[in-house]
Amino acid sequence: MRVLELLLAALALGMALRAALTPTPLEGGPVSPRERFLIALHDASRGGFWLALAGLFAGFALIDDAESFRWFAIVPILMAGMRLLAATFLARAPSRRP
Numbered sequence: 001m002r003v004l005e006l007l008l009a010a011l012a013l014g015m016a017l018r019a020a021l022t023p024t025p026l027e028g029g030p031v032s033p034r035e036r037f038l039i040a041l042h043d044a045s046r047g048g049f050w051l052a053l054a055g056l057f058a059g060f061a062l063i064d065d066a067e068s069f070r071w072f073a074i075v076p077i078l079m080a081g082m083r084l085l086a087a088t089f090l091a092r093a094p095s096r097r098p
Helices: 002-021 033-062 066-091
Strands: none
Touching: 002 033, 033 066
């Protein structure tokens, strides 16, 4: 069972590296500082989600008392929520409307 969890951790770590190395492309004209912040938050939470998921799987594989590590499952959920909020605020940005 530990092999499967370590394999999933390695796959999630690979996705985190991919997310960190491929930023969101900026299209259009000038971008306001608020939009730059939201784009940076979106990119950081995307990479953070995969990194937290890798840590979760690695923790379950390597820690003997996995029951005490269950609280860490909320970290990927929080990262996904931050990404969702950043995307929602970006979609409502006034300079992105035609």
